Amino acid sequence: MKIGCVKEIKNNEFRVGLTPDNVKAYVAAGHHVYMEKGAGVGSGFTDNEYIDAGASLIDNAADIWALVDMMVKVKEPLPEEYPLFREGLILYTYLHLAADKEQTDALLNGKVKAVAYETIQEKDGSLPCLAPMSQIAGRLSIQEGAKYLEKKFGGEGILLAGVPGTPKANVVILGGGTVGMNACKIAVGMGANVTILDVNLKRLEELDNRFGSHIQTLVSNDSNVERAVKDADLVIGSVLIPGGSTPKLFKRKYLPEMKSGAVFVDVAIDQGGCGESSRVTTHDDPIFVEDGVVHYCVGNMPGSVPRTSTIALTNATLRYGLQIAASGLEEAVKANNAIALGVNCYDGKIVNKNVAAALDYEYVDLNGLI
Numbered sequence: 001m002k003i004g005c006v007k008e009i010k011n012n013e014f015r016v017g018l019t020p021d022n023v024k025a026y027v028a029a030g031h032h033v034y035m036e037k038g039a040g041v042g043s044g045f046t047d048n049e050y051i052d053a054g055a056s057l058i059d060n061a062a063d064i065w066a067l068v069d070m071m072v073k074v075k076e077p078l079p080e081e082y083p084l085f086r087e088g089l090i091l092y093t094y095l096h097l098a099a100d101k102e103q104t105d106a107l108l109n110g111k112v113k114a115v116a117y118e119t120i121q122e123k124d125g126s127l128p129c130l131a132p133m134s135q136i137a138g139r140l141s142i143q144e145g146a147k148y149l150e151k152k153f154g155g156e157g158i159l160l161a162g163v164p165g166t167p168k169a170n171v172v173i174l175g176g177g178t179v180g181m182n183a184c185k186i187a188v189g190m191g192a193n194v195t196i197l198d199v200n201l202k203r204l205e206e207l208d209n210r211f212g213s214h215i216q217t218l219v220s221n222d223s224n225v226e227r228a229v230k231d232a233d234l235v236i237g238s239v240l241i242p243g244g245s246t247p248k249l250f251k252r253k254y255l256p257e258m259k260s261g262a263v264f265v266d267v268a269i270d271q272g273g274c275g276e277s278s279r280v281t282t283h284d285d286p287i288f289v290e291d292g293v294v295h296y297c298v299g300n301m302p303g304s305v306p307r308t309s310t311i312a313l314t315n316a317t318l319r320y321g322l323q324i325a326a327s328g329l330e331e332a333v334k335a336n337n338a339i340a341l342g343v344n345c346y347d348g349k350i351v352n353k354n355v356a357a358a359l360d361y362e363y364v365d366l367n368g369l370i
Contacts, residue, residue: 001031001032001069001070001325001326001328002031002032002034002067002068002069002070003018003026003031003032003033003034003068003069003070003072003321003325004033004034004035004064004065004067004068004070004071004072005017005018005033005034005035005036005039005064005071005072005073006036006039006061006064006065006071006073007036007038007039007042007061008039008042008073008074008075008303009078009080009081010075010076010078010299010300010303011282011283011284011300012282012283012284012300012303012304013042013074013075013300013303013306014042014043014303014306015042015043015074015075015302015303015306015309015310015313016039016040016042016043016045016074016306016310017039017072017073017074017092017093017314017317018033018035018040018072018314019040019043019045019310019311019314020040020045020049020050020052020053020055021053021314022314022318022321023035023050023053023054023055024053024054025318025322026321026322026325027053027054027055029322029325029326031325032056033053033054033055033056034055034056034057034058034064034067034068035047035050035055035056035057035058035064036057036058036059036060036061036064037057037058037059040310042306043306043307043309043310044306044307045310061084062084065081065084065086065089066084066086068089069088069089069090070089070090070091070092070321070324070325071089071090071091071092071093072092072093072317072321073091073092073093073094074093074094074303074310074313075093075094075300075303076093076094076095076096076100076103077091077093077103077106079102079106082103082106082110085106085107085109085110085112086110086111086112087110087111087112088111088113089110089112089113090112090113090115090324090329091107091112091113091114091115092115092117092317092320092321092324093115093116093117094116094117094118094133094270095107095114095116095117095118095344096116096118096270096271097114097116097243097344097345097352097355097358097359098243098244098245098271098272098354098355098358098359099245099270099271099272099273099358101359104345104350104355104359104361107344107345108345108348108349108350109348111347111348112345113329113343113345113346113347114343114344114345114346115320115324115329115339115342115343115344116243116342116343116344116352117129117130117313117316117317117342118130118242118243119242119243119341119342119344119352119354119355120320120338120339120341120342121242121338121341121342122338123337123338127178127242128316128338129313129316129317129320129342130178130240130242131178131316132309132312132313132315132316133302133309133312133313134177134178134179134182134240135178135179135182135312136182136301136302136305136308136309136312137179137182137267137301137302138178138179138180138181138182138183138184138185138186138236138238138267139182139183139185139186140301140302140304140305141179141183141236141238141265141267141301142160142171142183142186142187142190142234142236143186144265144286144296144298144301145160145171145234145236145263145265145296146160146169146190146234148263148265148287148294148296149169149233149234149261149263151261153287153294154261154287154289154294155261155262155263155294156233156259156260156261156262157261158233158261160187160190160191160192160233160234161190161191161192162191168191168192168193169192169193169233169234170192170193170195170231170232170233170234171183171187171192171193171194171195171232171233171234171235171236172194172195172196172197172228172229172232172234172235172236173187173194173195173196173197173235173236173238174197174220174225174235174236174237174238174239174249174250174274175197175198175220175237175238175239175240175249175268175274176196176197176198176200176203176204176207176217176238177198177203177238177239177240179236179238179240179267179268180196180198180236180238181207181210183236183238183267184196184207184211184215187234188211188214188215192234193216194211194214194215194216195215195216195217195218195228195232196215196216196217196218197217197218197219197220197224197225197228198217198219198220199219199220199221201219204217204218204219220249222251225249225250225251225254226251226254226257229250229254229257229258229262230254230257230258231259232258232259232262233259233262233263234262234263234264234265235250235262235263235264235265236265236267237249237250237264237265237266237267237268237273237274237275237278238267238268238274239268239274240268240271241271241354242354243344243352243353243354243355243358244271244354244355244357244358245271245272245358246268246271246272246273246274247274248273248274248275248276249274249275250264250266250274250275250276250277250278251276252275252276252277252290255277255290255291255292255293256291256292258291258292258293259292260292260293261292261293261294262292262293262294263293263294263295263296264277264278264293264294264295264296265296265297266278266295266296266297267301269281269297269298269299270299270300272358273297275295275297277290277291277293277295278295278297279295279297280297280298280299281295281296281297281298281299282298282299283298283300283303283304286298320332320336320338320339320342323335323336323339324339329343330370333366333370334370340366340367343366346366346369346370347369349362349364349369350362350363350364351363351364351365351366351369
């Protein structure tokens with residue numbers, strides 16, 4: 001199979017879909033890999049490393065899109081890439097279609113076989129290609145939140161951990177999944193007062209057993225969320241429905257009740273965000289203030305640490321990519337249900353239930369198409 005990888009064009013996105021080691025693995029399996037020149041530089045990988053691994057380097061991204069059987073990326077294609085879609089192309093990347101009707105329509109019209117990292121799901125319910133970025137985003141959320149609590153960024157001017165004789169910051173985490181747990185780990189490590197909310201009592205028990213008296217766990221409902229955020233200095237939104245739109249747990253009505261200069265980091269923004277007041281921001285312009293609350297809603301948070309993020313992501317995505325390349329998408333789907341769950345679009349149809357529900361599109365069973 002011909003495998004392609006191009007430079008990401010999203011704002012401040014320095015990750016790359018394939019490392020030189022990944023290229024070596026594809027080539028060893030008998031595939032041809034075509035890399036856009038300079039695609040890995042932002043993550044610290046030189047063109048010579050890709051050449052040594054066996055890749056062919058091409059100047060023009062459009063030429064790679066036209067040549068390959070499978071395109072491996074990091075982030076969703078942007079509108080300027082939609083004209084490069086074509087029937088039968090396998091697109092293997094993060095898609096987040098529930099919050100992106102325009103991209104979905106482009107994929108459907110182009111009859112692209114779109115496989116989304118974020119909906120590949122193993123039998124135990126884990127999301128192996130989403131987990132590493134969730135870990136990074138969760139840890140970054142506290143790092144970024146602590147920064148924007150500084151007065152010069154519009155924050156309260158409070159140190160997350162405090163010092164002896166001063167109050168510690170109150171951190172509230174909405175959602176106890178991978179993002180929330182990693183945010184909790186960093187916030188506890190920094191010495192903040194941490195409250196974490198989730199609808200899953202078993203998950204709350206696990207968090208309580210792990211962090212003990214260092215955290216407060218609460219069942220996530222409107223009353224508990226409202227009470228918690230009133231006293232919060234930093235709120236982390238970390239709610240996820242695989243492939244679907246994120247519920248709006250952080251209500252706009254909470255904002256006037258919160259501290260002036262409090263910070264809300266919406267890690268769920270890729271799937272539409274869990275805040276009613278959220279809107280996508282970029283690394284160039286990461287925050288806005290509404291009702292005195294600083295909102296950080298950057299859609300590709302892990303892109304700010306591309307070396308770590310690229311290695312962590314490709315550690316997870318490579319094995320599924322190799323399986324798709326070895327036998328074609330159709331046979332890979334039949335052999336591995338995790339890959340089947342990753343397919344969002346096929347032959348002009350939506351084949352993921354959560355994506356179809358989020359966009360109010362018809363859902364078609366993939367098994368009936370292959």
